[in-house]
Amino acid sequence: MKKSAKRFWRLSGMQRALLLYVVLPLLVVAGGGISFGLDRLATLESDRLKDDVELIGRAIRLPVGEALASGDDEAVRRTLQSVFDIGRIYGASVFDVNGNQVAAAGITERDLTTSQVAQQVVTTGEQQERYRQVSGMFLFSHFIPVFDDLGRTNGFIQINRRASDFDASLAQLSRTAWTTWWVLCFATLAIVIFGHYSGVGRHINALTLAMQRVERGERSYRAEQTGPSELARLAGQLNRMLDSIDAKDQELAAHQAQEEALAKRLQHQKKMAAIGRVASGVAHELGAPLTVIDGRARRLAQTYGDDPQANRQLTAIRGQVARLTRIVRQLLNYARQQDEGVDVIHIRQLIEECMTNVSHEVTRDDLTIEISACPDLQLQADESRIELALVNVMRNAAQAASHHVWVLAQQDSYQGVDGIRIAIRDDGAGLPSNVTVERLLEPFFSTKSHGEGTGLGLAIVHNVMAEHAGYLHLSNHPSGGCEVVLWLPIAAQAPALEVSKES
Secondary structure, eight states: OHHHHHHHHSOOHHHHHHIIIIIHHHHHHHHHHHHHHHHHHHHHHHHHHHHHHHHHHHHHHHHHHHHHHHTOHHHHHHHHHHHHHHSOOSEEEEEOTTSBEEEEEESOOSBOTTOHHHHHHHHHOOOEEEEEEETTEEEEEEEEEEEOTTSOEEEEEEEEEETHHHHHHHHHHHHHHHHHHHHHHHHHHHHHHHHHIIIIIHHHHHHHHHHHHHHTTOTTOOOOOOSSHHHHHHHHHHHHHHHHHHHHHHHHHHHHHHHHHHHHHHHHHHHHHHHHHHHHHHHHHHHHHHHHHHHHHHHHHHHTTTOHHHHHHHHHHHHHHHHHHHHHHHHHHHHOOOOSOOEEEEHHHHHHHHHHHHHHHSOOTTOEEEEEEOTTOEEEEOHHHHHHHHHHHHHHHHHHOSSEEEEEEEEEEETTEEEEEEEEEESSSOOOTTSOHHHHTSTTOOSSOTTTOOSOHHHHHHHHHHHTTOEEEEEEOTTSSEEEEEEEESSOOOOOOEEEEEO
């Protein structure tokens, strides 16, 4: 809670800039305006007070002049005394032309015989004003000349007012003005800080938080398009930029996937070409010798047909020759590519033919093969290659089964493409858990006992599925045994192999 409050009160860079470049200049200008206004008011008030003193002097000048002309000192004193009834006057006195005091009331100076201001008043006949120290007090003195009937100066009047009166009239106004200015400063700061946070700052914080979350790896996070229109547009631009980056990343990933698939196909084709060359050479080099060996063994068997020992040896030789011939044939089948021609295949008929071929190879009285397929299922593909794949899968199932093999064919779509799904299941031991699908598909790898398999069956099926844009799925069935699923598109497709295994 304390950390959150501390973060709230900490000024952001934008708030500091706003205070420094906007608020502070405004407050300085306002303070300067107040100072100028107070100075102007002080001048006006001082002039007003001086005018008041001057008006008082003008009001008593005529009766004082008449009293001086007649020598009536008592009338002069009464006139001076009346000054205190007119305004805030601290002293008034009348002097003759030599600066001698004739009459006085309140705080006054007694002798102005040596005063220069008094001499100026008498000499020029013009009123004067001065700030003077009188009886320990700082006073404002206004000197007004007094004339006789002939217009000659016969004396002057001095009216005193305390100098502090000029400042006191503005003291309260100044305190009020500057108090108002300080209140305005604090109110402006509070309004700017809280107003900026409410109107702009919190939206900027949310936008910054969104950028930080994206930077930490939350690529799907998007900023809320709230606040002032400029910030909302900025958030929208950020979201569109992130969407564009995601789209580019997805496009790049798709290109990379295509390149990887293309590289795999090229590698596979190179491997097939190399194996094809090796297989062709092996078939060429072994075909004729194996035929010769098999023929010689057959003639020897006819010649020594009465000798059981010779018959056993010759039969073993012919069996090994047949095994070698079968390996060479499987090598050729593994390396051979899809033919250019495309056939219309009737699935059930093809499965039955494959079952017949397998039954000749696997002679077991306890084996039952059940076929479930609609008669009208058909697809476009290279029939010889599909037959080769089915024969290899069904042969493996028949060899691994305890008693039963099930073959189920049905129409099924995959990733939006219509196709046919063929599942071959046995009731045998199932796939070994310690062998990966990549290992099972390697040429010449077999889980059978030594001498019972060449390890080319699933590799051939893998190639055939790749040629027809299908997929091969290996799994252990929940009720036991292994299940191999072959999926093929109904219409001819470009190669796009998928292989998967589940235990």
